[in-house]
Amino acid sequence: MPTFIDEAFLQRLSNLRFIVKGRRKGHLAGLHASPRAGVSLEFADYRAYAPGDDFRYIDWNVFGRLDRLLVKTYVHEADLPIYLLTDFSASMRIGVPSKAHYASHLAAAMAYLGLRGLDRVGLFPFNDQLIPGLPARHGMSQMGKVLRLLRDIEPSGRTSINQAILEFLSQTRESGLTIVISDFLASGAAFADGFSRLLHRGDEVVVLQVLDPEDVKPHAAGTTRIVDVESAERVTLTIGQRTLDEYADRVRRNREQLRAFSFERGIPYFQTTTDVPVERFLHEDLRNGGLLK
Amino acid sequence: MTLLNPAAFYLLLASLLILVLHFLRARERQREVSALFLWEGLPGDPQSRAARIRQQIDPLLLLQLAILLALVTALAQPVWRVRTASLSGLAIVLDGSASMRTVAEDGTSRYEQAVEEARTLLEQYPSTTTAVVQLSSRPAILARPGHDRDDLQNAVLRSGPTWYADGTAAALLSLLGSVGGTSQFERVVLLSDHAFPDMPAAFETVLVGQADNLALTGFSVRENPEGGGVTALVAALNDSDEYRDVTIRIDDRENQTTLSVLMAPNVEERFVIPFPNSRGTLFTASIEPADGFTADNRRFFSLDRPIDVRVRWLGSENRYLMAALRSVAPITVVDSPDDADLTVVHGARAPASPASQAGMVLLVHAGIEDLLTQGETLPVERIEVLNAEHPVLVDVDPANFRIREAPTAALPPSAEVVLAAGDVPLLATYADASRTVFYLAPDILETNLPITIDFPLLIRNIVAGLVRLPPELSYRSADVGEPISLAGRGSVTGLYDAAENPISLPEGLSTFRPESPGFHTLVTDRGAFAIAVNVPASESSFRPPVGEIDAVEADVQSAVRFLPLWPAAAALAILLLLGEAYLHSGRRRLMRRTR
Numbered sequence: 001m002p003t004f005i006d007e008a009f010l011q012r013l014s015n016l017r018f019i020v021k022g023r024r025k026g027h028l029a030g031l032h033a034s035p036r037a038g039v040s041l042e043f044a045d046y047r048a049y050a051p052g053d054d055f056r057y058i059d060w061n062v063f064g065r066l067d068r069l070l071v072k073t074y075v076h077e078a079d080l081p082i083y084l085l086t087d088f089s090a091s092m093r094i095g096v097p098s099k100a101h102y103a104s105h106l107a108a109a110m111a112y113l114g115l116r117g118l119d120r121v122g123l124f125p126f127n128d129q130l131i132p133g134l135p136a137r138h139g140m141s142q143m144g145k146v147l148r149l150l151r152d153i154e155p156s157g158r159t160s161i162n163q164a165i166l167e168f169l170s171q172t173r174e175s176g177l178t179i180v181i182s183d184f185l186a187s188g189a190a191f192a193d194g195f196s197r198l199l200h201r202g203d204e205v206v207v208l209q210v211l212d213p214e215d216v217k218p219h220a221a222g223t224t225r226i227v228d229v230e231s232a233e234r235v236t237l238t239i240g241q242r243t244l245d246e247y248a249d250r251v252r253r254n255r256e257q258l259r260a261f262s263f264e265r266g267i268p269y270f271q272t273t274t275d276v277p278v279e280r281f282l283h284e285d286l287r288n289g290g291l292l293k
Numbered sequence: 294m295t296l297l298n299p300a301a302f303y304l305l306l307a308s309l310l311i312l313v314l315h316f317l318r319a320r321e322r323q324r325e326v327s328a329l330f331l332w333e334g335l336p337g338d339p340q341s342r343a344a345r346i347r348q349q350i351d352p353l354l355l356l357q358l359a360i361l362l363a364l365v366t367a368l369a370q371p372v373w374r375v376r377t378a379s380l381s382g383l384a385i386v387l388d389g390s391a392s393m394r395t396v397a398e399d400g401t402s403r404y405e406q407a408v409e410e411a412r413t414l415l416e417q418y419p420s421t422t423t424a425v426v427q428l429s430s431r432p433a434i435l436a437r438p439g440h441d442r443d444d445l446q447n448a449v450l451r452s453g454p455t456w457y458a459d460g461t462a463a464a465l466l467s468l469l470g471s472v473g474g475t476s477q478f479e480r481v482v483l484l485s486d487h488a489f490p491d492m493p494a495a496f497e498t499v500l501v502g503q504a505d506n507l508a509l510t511g512f513s514v515r516e517n518p519e520g521g522g523v524t525a526l527v528a529a530l531n532d533s534d535e536y537r538d539v540t541i542r543i544d545d546r547e548n549q550t551t552l553s554v555l556m557a558p559n560v561e562e563r564f565v566i567p568f569p570n571s572r573g574t575l576f577t578a579s580i581e582p583a584d585g586f587t588a589d590n591r592r593f594f595s596l597d598r599p600i601d602v603r604v605r606w607l608g609s610e611n612r613y614l615m616a617a618l619r620s621v622a623p624i625t626v627v628d629s630p631d632d633a634d635l636t637v638v639h640g641a642r643a644p645a646s647p648a649s650q651a652g653m654v655l656l657v658h659a660g661i662e663d664l665l666t667q668g669e670t671l672p673v674e675r676i677e678v679l680n681a682e683h684p685v686l687v688d689v690d691p692a693n694f695r696i697r698e699a700p701t702a703a704l705p706p707s708a709e710v711v712l713a714a715g716d717v718p719l720l721a722t723y724a725d726a727s728r729t730v731f732y733l734a735p736d737i738l739e740t741n742l743p744i745t746i747d748f749p750l751l752i753r754n755i756v757a758g759l760v761r762l763p764p765e766l767s768y769r770s771a772d773v774g775e776p777i778s779l780a781g782r783g784s785v786t787g788l789y790d791a792a793e794n795p796i797s798l799p800e801g802l803s804t805f806r807p808e809s810p811g812f813h814t815l816v817t818d819r820g821a822f823a824i825a826v827n828v829p830a831s832e833s834s835f836r837p838p839v840g841e842i843d844a845v846e847a848d849v850q851s852a853v854r855f856l857p858l859w860p861a862a863a864a865l866a867i868l869l870l871l872g873e874a875y876l877h878s879g880r881r882r883l884m885r886r887t888r
Contacts, residue, residue: 091327099327185328215327228329235329238337250331 010112012279016292017117018080018177046070081136081176082114082121083203084146085168089127089159090230091183095212095274102274103181103210104150109282110179111146113292115139122172123149126164127157136176158230159186165194175202184209184258192261199265206291207262209255209271216251216273218244294371294858297494301368308361315354353880356873363866371862372855382422384469384478385411385449386496387435388485389427391773392832393454395486395502395586403502404454407484410499411449414482415442424472425449428460428483430774430829431806432468438477456588456773456809458829462491495855504585505533508833509541510561512578512592513770514568522569523596527578529564530833531556540581541566545573575812575823589833593812593825595769600782600819601625602760605633608641608659613743617752622760634760640736642666652728653759658736660702664723665732668701673714673735683711685722685731685754688747695741699734708732722758731755772829776804783819791826 049058049069057071084107092100107123114121115138122136123146131153134145161182168178178198184191184207198205220239227234237243255271262269270289272281286292296302326332387393393404415423425436425448436448465483469475481496483489488498511528525543541552543566550568574596583590601623614637618624627633636643638659645663660667673696678686691712699717704710712720723730733755735742742748761781771777779785780803788796791811798805807813813824 094325094327183327185331187330212327218324218326220324225323226329226332227323227325229325229327231329233329234323235333237332237335240337243335243337246335247331250335254331 009109009279013109013112013282014116016113016282016287018082018113018119019290019293045073047073080114080117080119081172081174082110082119083124083136083168083172083176083178084110084122085124085126085164085178085180085182086150087127087159087161087180087182088125088131088153088155090156091159091185092210093155094229095214097274098155099183099210099212099274100153100155102272102278103208104153105278106181106208106210106281107179108147108150109278112143114177115143120176121146124164124168124171125149125153126161126168127155128160128163130164130167130171136172136174159190161186161191162194165191165198169197169201176204177206178203179206179208181208181210183211183215185211185215185254195261195265195267199267205265205267207258207267207269209258209269211271211273213273213275217248220244294373295855297370297372297855299369301365301370304365304368305361308358311354311357311361315351315357353873353876356869356876360866360869360873363862363869367859367862367866369859371858373858382438382473382478382480383414383418383424384472384475384481385414385423385425386465386481386483386485387411387425387427387449387452388459388483389429389433389452389455389457390459390832391454391456391588391828392459392486392586393501394456394588395504395506395584397502397504397585402454403486406501407499408449408452410484410501412446415445415449422477424469424478425452426465426468426472427452427455428465428468428485429455429457430460430464431455431457432460432464434468434472437472456828458772458774458831459489462489462493465492505535506586506589506833507531507533507537507539507580507582507584508586508589509578509580509592510589510830510833511563512576512594512827514543514576514594514596516596517569522567523571523576525550525566525568525576525578525594527552527564527566527592528561528830529554529556529580530561531558532833534558542579542581543568543571544577544579545571546575546577547571547573575825586833588810588828589830591810592827593770593810595812595823595825597769597823600822602756603627603632603634605630605636606639607636607643608639611639611657611737613737613748614639614657614752617749618756620749621753621756635756654728654730655755655759656730656732658700658734661730664705664730666703667734668703670698670700671714671717672698673717673719675714676719677713677715678711679713680709680711683709683722684758685711685720685751687754688750689754690747693741693745693747696735697739698736699739702732702734704732729759731758770825770827771807772827773808773810774806774829776806777824779803779805779815782815782822783817785815785817787814787816789814789816 046059046062047070049071053071057073059070059072062068062070086103086107088100088103092098092103111121111123118138120136120138121142122134124133125131134142134149159182161180161184180191180195195205223236223238225234225236259269259271261267268289268291270281270285270291272285282292387404387407389404393402393407395403397403397406411425419442420440422438422440423436423445424434424438425445427433427435435452436445439445466475469478469481475481475493483492483496483498484501485498486500486502488500492498508530509527510530511526513526514523515526516523523545527541527543529539529541531537531539535558537556537558539554539556541554541564543550545568548568548570550566550571552564552566554562554564556562576594576596577591578594579591581590602618602621603625604618605627615624618637630636635653635655637655637657638661639657641659643654643656643659643661645661654661656665658667676691676694676696678691680686696714696719699714699719701717702721704718704721705723707725708718708721708723710718710721712718717734718732719734721732721734723732737743742751779788779798785798788798788805790796790807790809790813793814796805796813807824807826810826810828813826815822815824
């Protein structure tokens with residue numbers, strides 16, 4: 001088990017749970033409202049009685065007043081498959097703690113919250129393709145598997161979110177809450193197609209962008225060889241304040257594009273840096289942002 | 294501020310290593326990033342060159358250089374000279390060596406300048422306990438520690454420079470120890486024309502009258518082997534920064550020869566000067582133009598021949614034995630026993646009282662009536678060495694001797710047999726209150742002795758045991774202050790310095806130390822002998838000034854105390870080191886974050 005997950009940390013998450021905007025069509029009972037009418041304490045609607053309906057759901061008071069047989073329908077509380085697509089490309093290795101470490105932490109927390117809410121949770125690590133992960137399962141035994149997988153994965157390779165989502169879609173047939181955790185340091189085209197496909201399938205997509213502070217505001221000066229940690233391509237720059245200002249502007253535009261992309265598609269977008277404690281990010285940003293309650 | 298160990302600054306060369314390592318590291322500076330596209334096409338820093346350089350200067354590098362500087366400064370032992378109002382003790386050291394006689398252009402000698410400085414010091418501290426000493430190869434106390442300024446001033450004024458060589462730090466410390474030790478002198482001021490490399494760092498040096506010097510530092514004369522004149526060997530010194538036209542003159546009191554040369558600056562050169570028409574024995578070399586230190590512009594050399602050994606010969610002649618004796622010293626054969634230094638008896642039986650002046654007898658295949666009688670001759674098969682350590686066998690290998698036969702002999706019980714063949718003594722010595730006898734038993738012609746190289750060595754050792762030979766070289770050229778033996782030249786009747794002033798010798802003293810340069814004259818019953826005395830060459834040699842060696846230049850006008858500053862420099866180095874470590878660790882953390 002990764003050392004960053006301890007019991008105390010999990011206990012501090014016990015008052016959180018996911019908020020899902022739409023009603024899910026899960027086939028197992030869970031804590032999320034399903035579009036299917038079912039058995040629960042929450043009243044949904046009336047419909048005309050049809051032979052075969054359960055007599056217990058006939059509303060006799062209405063029959064008395066209207067002389068029509070109507071059957072009460074209730075909101076079916078279905079489980080929610082939660083898919084954690086977590087970036088483990090080489091760029092996530094950057095920083096202390098690394099972005100991968102932070103992302104693992106987030107993924108573990110999400111998995112815990114999902115499993116504790118009786119949802120099925122699947123973990124799908126990826127770089128330029130889907131790395132063998134865990135299909136969605138419920139039960140706390142899944143938590144141990146999630147943690148072991150997170151512990152064993154080493155960030156490597158390039159990033160291809162589109163390809164990873166394509167493979168993810170081919171492996172999962174059921175839509176769910178798909179949380180994509182990555183640094184998203186790529187152009188919009190690198191993930192737009194994948195996200196569109198997710199949305200098309202009916203997934204509720206959440207974007208968690210994890211950046212290192214040095215990604216946002218690097219400390220560098222003088223002639224420096226800049227090496228892409230994924231491709232090993234390099235450029236040599238004489239870095240001055242103006243260079244850094246220009247870089248910061250590019251990063252800001254990149255984040256704005258991702259935010260606008262997400263906003264246009266109704267995708268909740270959250271951004272954090274690894275110097276922000278995970279708990280604070282969960283309790284403040286995600287809670288205030290409506291993903292958790 | 295003064296540095297007690299300025300040589301430590303050589304360690305600053307280590308900064309080159311730091312710089313090389315820095316630039317090697319800087320050349321490899323690279324940064325891993327998550328996405329290269331964010332960096333591609335970024336403009337380089339267009340700011341000013343100075344700003345770029347400023348940005349490239351690594352604070353770590355600056356800190357490391359500052360640490361090195363602080364450490365080196367600490368090692369250089371900086372001291373701050375703090376002026377104090379009074380002293381607990383003052384020692385004034387006047388350099389009394391010969392070079393202090395050098396006269397400046399204004400007519401004052403260096404010693405007079407030193408005396409003036411000493412008087413200034415005495416006036417500066419009217420109530421301080423003060424001692425005045427003179428430093429040379431024969432140091433002297435001029436005034437023991439005291440307060441009486443008049444006594445001290447008189448002691449200083451009465452003193453004068455010697456002709457001796459420089460003193461040493463050990464001699465000065467010993468001298469100061471005899472007047473209470475250095476600990477009682479808060480300030481020790483050395484008044485000299487040069488700094489002493491081995492002097493304690495706390496001793497202050499006041500330099501007086503440094504100037505260029507033209508000198509003769511070596512002079513000797515040898516007779517031409519083929520006869521006819523001599524050859525002089527001269528060492529000359531040009532202790533100046535200029536080329537100098539010099540004339541070296543050799544004078545034997547009858548004739549002279551000269552050599553004119555151009556001497557390069559700051560060199561000591563040696564010259565061989567033929568002097569074929571010389572017929573004298575007392576030589577004076579001089580270099581011109583003369584300068585303020587005239588004493589080292591001249592050097593003296595005496596070619597006085599060694600004194601003869603007077604031999605009274607008894608018995609038959611033997612030219613091999615005589616040749617061996619002549620190889621030891623010039624021999625004069627005398628008839629009267631009273632005139633003889635040595636009696637040689639060969640192939641005869643000497644009378645009972647072979648009186649000689651000193652009772653020194655060499656018996657070769659001979660006897661003495663009342664002492665030694667030779668008996669029958671026996672063949673010698675093997676030579677036994679009974680005392681290999683005996684002085685008579687120095688440099689002699691008896692194994693080279695071949696002796697066919699030798700007579701038996703009845704020796705006194707106190708005689709010591711050195712070589713023997715069974716019961717036959719071959720070489721023996723005997724001494725009593727009145728005489729010393731060396732006995733060589735075989736007939737030389739019945740041996741191979743004349744053709745061995747050991748024979749003259751054996752005779753030399755025998756003669757040295759019988760006659761005190763005069764030392765030659767010390768008479769030819771001695772330094773002022775060097776002990777010179779007067780022995781071996783007869784009974785001393787007078788000794789005179791170069792100005793023909795008599796030099797009194799204590800009764801029974803057989804050596805003397807000349808106190809001035811020039812030809813001294815020793816008069817004995819054997820005649821007059823010249824002794825050439827010169828200023829020590831060390832007084833003319835190159836000398837480093839203060840600053841080139843670890844010496845502190847004194848400020849006569851004020852009392853100083855040295856406040857050590859190295860602890861502050863060391864503390865600064867430690868603080869900088871901590872700062873550097875903090876910055877370095879922070880940077881490592883940052884680097885880890887970016888990788």
